[in-house]
Amino acid sequence: MVEVDRARAEELGLTLRRVGLEGVLRIEGMDPQLQAVRLMRDSMSFEEASTLVVLNSLVSYKLSSRGEDYWSEFAIYMSRRRGPKNLKEAVKLMLDFLASSRINVALRRSKVARLLKASIIRGLEPAVMPRYTRSLEELAKTIAIGLRSRLSSKTILFAVKMFSYTYRAFYERPIIAPFTLPIPVDSRVAKVSWSSGIVDVEASNWSDVVNSLLSKPSLAQRAWSIVAKASEIPPLHLDSLIWLVGGFIGRGVDKEAAVRETAKALARTTSTTLEEAFKVSQQLIHRYL
Secondary structure (H helix, E strand, C coil): CEEECHHHHHHHHHHHCCCHHHHHHHHHHCCHHHHHHHCCCCCCCHHHHHHHHHHHHCCCCCCCCCHHHHHHHHHHHHHCCCCCCCHHHHHHHHHHHHHHCCCCCCCHHHHHHHHHHHCCCHHHCHHHHHHHHCCHHHHHHHHHHHHCCCCCCHHHHHHHHHHHHHHHHHHCCCCCCCCCCCCCCCHHHHHHHHHCCCEEECCCCHHHHHHHHHHCHHHHHHHHHHHHHHHCCCHHHHHHHHHHHHCCCCCCCCHHHHHHHHHHHHHHHHCCCHHHHHHHHHHHCCCCC
8 A cells, every 4th residue: 555644745845945946956957867968969959859859768768777878878879960850850860779779678669669659749840849948748748648648657757857958958047847747756766755754655675665656656746746845846856856865775775874875965966065965865764674
């Protein structure tokens, strides 16, 4: 059984005000995936890069290496090509890249099928992409309808996040996501959802936690939406903070070490004091397995 602890989520949200939206945006600014997209600026326009980034986001799962390594591989490949003038060219570029990728090798047949399905979503044409800078939710709806998927699915929300990263990479300013877009739930988000106490899951190890929450991601999304409202940080931006924290959980270290290392990382990336970062870290890693 998975249950949301509303009181705990509201308490955590108030604590995260110590970091604030500006602190979270600093974390995003250091994200290797954002740095990778910057490699594409010299070879193509924002419109062309946006279509490619969204398409790549839709097949960025079951990777054989770290996500940051994969996005670097993708960006280097695309930076050496001419930007696609339309969606058909973009899909062709993506299919060529996917065939040569050393990191995105699993489930290639289903990923090719997804790209072909996306190839008829007219809303992903490069010329159309700038309109979504005014409404990230419209982009999420466009992809969800085109793929006949839920707007709240992990890959669609990740695609929206990476689109916002593309805008920031090209124009050096962020797009602030609406509170209506939930957080994409992956294994790290699942771990922090439990370690922070905002959801309760019957579990004896981290695998139990991850499996339970990945099977019911809407509950974790509901909990983080409560946190977002209390913290005044949109869920899609909370993702980078949670992902950073999740990297220190379940790595064969005890709770004290995880809290300490998380605090150091938060202080370094958000410009909060170490004391403040430690208080935030304690709340995000409130319990441990």
